Amino acid sequence: QDYTWEDHGFSLINRLYPDVGQLLDEKFQVVYNLTYNTIAMHCGVDTSMLRRAIWNYVHCVFGIRYDDYDYGEVNQLLERSLKIYIKTVACYPEKTTKRMYAQFWRHFKHSEKVHINLLLLEARMQAALLYAL
Numbered sequence: 001q002d003y004t005w006e007d008h009g010f011s012l013i014n015r016l017y018p019d020v021g022q023l024l025d026e027k028f029q030v031v032y033n034l035t036y037n038t039i040a041m042h043c044g045v046d047t048s049m050l051r052r053a054i055w056n057y058v059h060c061v062f063g064i065r066y067d068d069y070d071y072g073e074v075n076q077l078l079e080r081s082l083k084i085y086i087k088t089v090a091c092y093p094e095k096t097t098k099r100m101y102a103q104f105w106r107h108f109k110h111s112e113k114v115h116i117n118l119l120l121l122e123a124r125m126q127a128a129l130l131y132a133l
Contacts, residue, residue: 002066005126012133024129031122034115040107051119053077058090058123064130079104082116089117090124 003009005028014021032051039045056066057074065071078086081104089096105113 002068003064003130004066005130009126009130009133013129028122028126031118034118039112040105040109049073050077054086054116054119055123057083057086058120059127061087061090062124062127062131064127086116086120090120 005025010021010025012021013024032055035047035051037043037045037047039047039050052069053074056069056071057078059065060071060074074083085096085100085104088100101113105116
């Protein structure tokens with residue numbers, strides 16, 4: 001059975017430390033839903049599949065997999081350089097370099113790259129909390 005934040009982690013942390021679950025959940029939701037519906041020069045794009053692929057890839061790196069998610073989406077949506085960057089930032093942040101940052105999504109705005117960083121760091125925090133709980 002999947003052990004998820006929504007079904008198990010949220011309620012357990014609220015029992016252990018009241019109100020913290022709500023604050024963490026709001027923080028995760030704000031970052032996960034953060035978008036201005038653009039990718040590079042394309043406007044009006046639904047980025048939810050991309051955001052979900054990044055979130056689930058980070059969880060997958062930490063050994064958390066969901067039965068109801070098609071991980072083929074990860075390979076379709078995330079190019080190799082982005083996957084290497086995500087894994088490095090999530091697992092070995094001290095090894096992240098400016099060159100690595102510059103090499104993924106070269107035609108994208110810095111704000112989009114910063115959003116990717118926020119997304120993967122929050123996903124990493126959620127994965128760590130799931131293990132701790």
